[in-house]
Amino acid sequence: MSRPHWWQSAVLYQIYPWSFQDSGNDGIGDLRGIKARLDYLVELGIDAIWLSPIFLSPMADFGYDVADYRGIDPRFGTLADFDSLLAAAHTRGLKLLLDFVPNHSSDQHPWFIESRASRANPKRDWYIWRDPAVDGGPPNNWISDFGGPAWTLDPSTGQYYYHAFLKEQPDLNWRNPEVRAAMLDVLRFWFARGVDGFRIDVLWHIVKHAAFPDNPPNPDWHPGMGAMHQVLQHHSTDQPEVHDIAADMRVIADAFGREGDDRVLIGEIYLPVERLMRYYGLQGEGVHLPFNFQLIDAPWHARQLARMIAEYEAALPVGGWPNWVLGNHDRPRSASKRGQAQARVAAMLLLTLRGTPTLYYGDELGMENGVIPPERVRDPRELREPGLGLGRDPVRTPMPWDDSPQAGFTLGESWLPLNADWPRRNVAAQWDDPASMLSLHRALLQLRRATPALTLGSLHIVEAEGDVLAYRREHDGEHLLIALNLGHQAAPFALPPGSPLLSTLPGPLPDGVPPILRPDEGLIWKVDRLT
Template sequence: MAEARPWWEAATIYQIYPRSFQDSDGDGIGDLRGITDRLDYLVDLGVDAVWISPIFPSPMADFGYDVADYCEIDPRFGTLADFDALLAAAHARGLRVLLDFVPNHSSDRHPWFVESRQSRTSSKRDWYIWRDPAPDGGPPNNWISDFGGPAWEWDAATGQYYSHAFLKEQPDLNWRNPQLRAAMLDVLRFWFARGVDGFRIDVLWHMIKHADFPDNPVNPDYLPGSGEKNRVLQLHSTDQPEVHDIAADMRAVADGFAANGQERVLIGEIYLPVERLVAYYGDARPGVHLPFNFQLIEAHWDAAELAQRIAEYEAALPPGGWPNWVLGNHDRARIATRVGEAQARVAAMLLLTLRGTPTLYYGDELALADVTIPPGRAVDPQELREPGRGRDPVRTPMPWDDSAGAGFTTGDPWLPLNPDYSTRNVAAQRDDPASMWTLTRALLMLRKNTAALSVGSWHSVGGEGPVLAYERREGDTRLLVALNLGAIPVEMHVPQWAAGYRPLLSTLADAKGPVDGLLRLRGNEGMILGTTA
């Protein structure tokens, strides 16, 4: 008898940016009750789990990624009772719920840091990373914050610098301290005990710094405009060997709550090359279940490059390592902006037919594009520090209908709505058989009902020109996925085993199957072919 798979292998995860999903009280900011009100939408769409970006108390210097209390809910989003109600309602509908764990840093207003900076002899001094100045009185080394400027902030009262990989309002936690480590693992236990199904772990690869704090080497390939942090290579400030022990400790906590098919999943945010990324699956001890794979975000939209990246990633996975894929998130340009609306449909087919767990970013099921933020409306600290690099355009409210406020709010939305919300909204697309929403739902349903797509093996099929093609196989079932990444019609020779296949789903209407061994793909067409058996 085959061993049962963990739920997350066949699942599709849907990322919700809570400020922008649904406002229930008219203050212009999305909240937990709003998410609860929209759970039936997620069931109808066909996703299996929701990942909710940070909802913990926060001064919002970085919109929730500066946590002031890891075991409470920010009043902007609701209460613990509201969260418990959301969790119960989601579970009643068969949906899993993942939270965003932010372990690299806290808010500078967290009680731990407030106590840490009281004096050098504070009981929590070593819960954060404090260093003496360099001989010239400046920062201890040349490390650069991901938001620009030195990764060190001077504290005149105690005469030392503290480390911050991001904003100065986000001091780095010291995971080399066993008491801090135990306290943060207890945070995981707190939420797991409430019934949370897993966590996305923010900037996992940042969590340990080199013990001696040497300078990072200068980046010889630095390109102006690529971000100040790229002036140096983050050799000593990220991806240290000891981080894998932390991941293993987190995994042990998660596994301790797994029982009766209720596996808990850990997903690590890790922007690293594939050969370093896969190390986070663990070795002597298991690491995170899914080190986030950003290949589709990082790649040029080119069939040959994508084919190579997919094959290299598949080959690099350790035994038992389950793959995962993502097209977009709250930090990166939306897929419809990167490749255009027509190719966004092809991209959706790619995401939902590759082997592994896909994560769908809210609004991508509508082909929502980046929204231009008018002067004076930007709120993202990255935009305010490095103009042109802000993330507000990908965090705008979900358009539900064509009413004032797009059905998102009865008040003033915290960020501008997409200018085409009167036509690009959920209500309009649900009634349109040719819409992106309808295509996404059809892909999710086909994936859910076809083992070859949800858990089957992946095999490359030689494409030609702009065509990316591959096989998905489970048992006797074989499917052919053929994607035209260009706007010009093309023909491809199909494998002999697929010569008699017919289209099961296309990104365009009135799809035609192979004729005499040739499959004609229209411009911007992706197709899944199989048999009726």
């Protein structure tokens, strides 16, 4: 292949700023706190950090309701604090990505305040306004992703405005060229400031069908799925025009890039693989990495995973680079889904598949979903549809750094409760423990960085049986075999002549060529020769 882009061999690390490190002792993480922990990230072995939103916001949805796309929310610091963080990251060789929220703003954004002032306001068409239906109700049957109607009536002007999420998050009208120009200028502003890329929030949402027809009902819906799934989002998401917008964003990113120091765009897109691939663009003019979330919900079954990996690889367009994710700020943590033993195997899977992996803060410790008492629930998703397990607070609890009060995260009271096992599941406790999840991640990241076959090599699924998932990684004469036992019993597996490089199990590596994988073991094996 031609000279790789930095993001092809990189490991990304998502930070939820509320929960990483508090420097002001108000219980909320901030930019100075993140800066104070950069050396940890360097020693961990990651290459780039992605910050969930830090822009000025009323925090109806914790930053995903932006009131000023060019300003830092005072909870997190100042623009000077951001510049200082960016410079400190770059000095350490770390890239920094921001979270761009283009689908909607806050209802407190000056644009929306103008838009709702009157039907004649010049910014009226910057948002999506429609007359009521004949019966006076919402214009169509679209449902908010947070449950309930996606339309809110504005009594003063007699029209409804559309919001795919909270009513405090009105959707921007990307069919308006002025909106398009203004939002693309936001990208230019931050690129000019030196950021290395963006994760683009709900990219597949940002254009809606021009005629606003009803969405069809979901024949498979049941109440446990949440209200948003009562209809299929055929007309409210994934419209053809979105790809032209993604192409415009790509032009801007490419214009700010330089040889060996290009900018990257990562799109949040929850779609089936065949539709996901369109976001690379027909000629590579889309986003660089449409997020691949399949591992988050994939059944933990070796044959199904092997088929999923092969089908994803086969679907990639020419020049398309793969990527993988185990968890994020919206989805259950890996260790809660799979248990601690298999979370170690999952970590090896994430960091040895072909493509760019993204780690979610705390997963390197084996953090599990936190327990949030009813009186401390903060997430509007949970508050709107309680009891369905859709709340996101459990995966946003503070990072535990040590066993001091508040786990070294703050000297105040943390905004969410700490994980229950923080006195032993924290960075300080795991750092020097060779058997810890953190030590496993450090070893995986060190091996990945030192081994071109793991960063840039080809991938070939290896036939296996039972609970074993196996694949080869190959590059420039270097051959590795990754064998993962997804079960809790020993599993037979014939390894070729070679030697072990790393096991997910602590203790001595296998001596010779073992005929089995131990229970809950993942193994990276250096192959002497291919037969």
